[in-house]
Amino acid sequence: MKFFTSTLALVLIATVSFAQSVCPDYFRRNNGNGACSDGQLKLYYTTCPPSIPIIDSVYSNGVKTNITFASPDASKCSSQGFIGYCVVGGNMPPASTWAIYFHNPGSTDPFGCNVPEGGILPIGIKTFTATRNNNSVILNWQTAVEINARLFEIQKKSGNSFVTVGSIAAANKETGSSYSYTDISKEQTTAEYRLKMVSSDAAIAYSEIRVVRSAGASFDFTIFPNPATRNTKIALGDITQPSTIQVIDNSGRQVRSISVRSSSTIELSNLQPGLYRVRIVTNNSGEALTKTLTIVQ
Incomplete structure (x- = not known):
């Protein structure tokens, strides 16, 4: 966790x-x-x-x-x-x-x-998922520990920033709790969600980002940051079947191959400076999506 x-x-x-x-x-x-x-x-x-x-x-x-x-x-x-x-x-x-x-x-x-002593915002996120169900996106998360926790704000990407679309009061149980939130979303673009965690003394921390594809659309993913310096992350959208992430350098050599089965955030570390193609292939259907990643000095 x-x-x-x-x-x-x-x-x-x-x-x-x-x-x-x-x-x-x-x-x-x-x-x-x-x-x-x-x-x-x-x-x-x-x-x-x-x-x-x-x-x-x-x-x-x-x-x-x-x-x-x-x-x-x-x-x-x-x-x-x-x-x-x-x-x-x-x-x-x-x-x-x-x-x-x-x-x-x-x-x-x-x-x-x-x-x-204490820690301003010790909130341990054990799991966090975002799944589309027709015109709704269902977010579920579970905490492993909550101390001094007050509020969870559900935030959604709008342009270049995140905006709050809803909130849930924290149970503030030291043993953790489970939460669910439904966002009505008919958008025809990929949506990105995160949790904003607020303590009782107004301190703030954020969860990882979860990516959800639009209704009827193919799967999608986000690379952030991009360009990056050696390390970056891939936030996967609604992946519902076994898939493979392929990282291919500018000479066509595959430098990484990562198997995934569900929506998650994958970290890519220690990449050398250069231009890469990040490709995700669904193992059963062969559906693929490729994006470009730049690693700078």
Whole structure:
């Protein structure tokens, strides 16, 4: 799953000699619940770390605190994005940013991270689809986590910008929720949609773009940005059967081949400067569409 946040960038504050060390995005805490009677620390990650870190110490304003934590509980990382640590001694400091030092199991190499509390807009989008049904476009999305969430605005491309066509209040459940919105659309052009996510303190983040073809039209896709510098994305429209994305360089050599089965956003990375043809072919019917991509220095 992927998380769309406006949190502060993390700074690695110690030399990392263990290749799998990963810093959390932000932390949240409480003063005690059923699982941890003396309090619990939750460290949230965009992607669960391959090794579950063990906390060695916590510093607040440059001063080491007296707090100690139990072994980590990673049972909720894949579903809710956090690793939990029960307090077993001392008190959690009030500072909004902690310097946390860890080590990974099987390693004695410490690493440290500056970790902010809360996160302005931690809303984890688990799935987001847009599908045409005659003269309507049905958007469905599911969140993996919602903290401090207030509103989802459904936005549609108009000219060179996106405009809001509807909104849904966020359930703001830490375990996530499911949503659906129907946009009446009789347009004879390809439509592009995204979600604008708004927190209770007016912070904003955006989802990936979903492309939907017009009623009765062939499938379509969008390349963005284009021109690009090495990396770009392909937003696929209503693909309802197995298809193949082909990336062909200016000499006619195929440099990428990607199989897809449904509407999604595909990232193309590390492309050399030059002119490319991006071609999508439906495997069953052979229907194909080609567009030009420019990679600049």
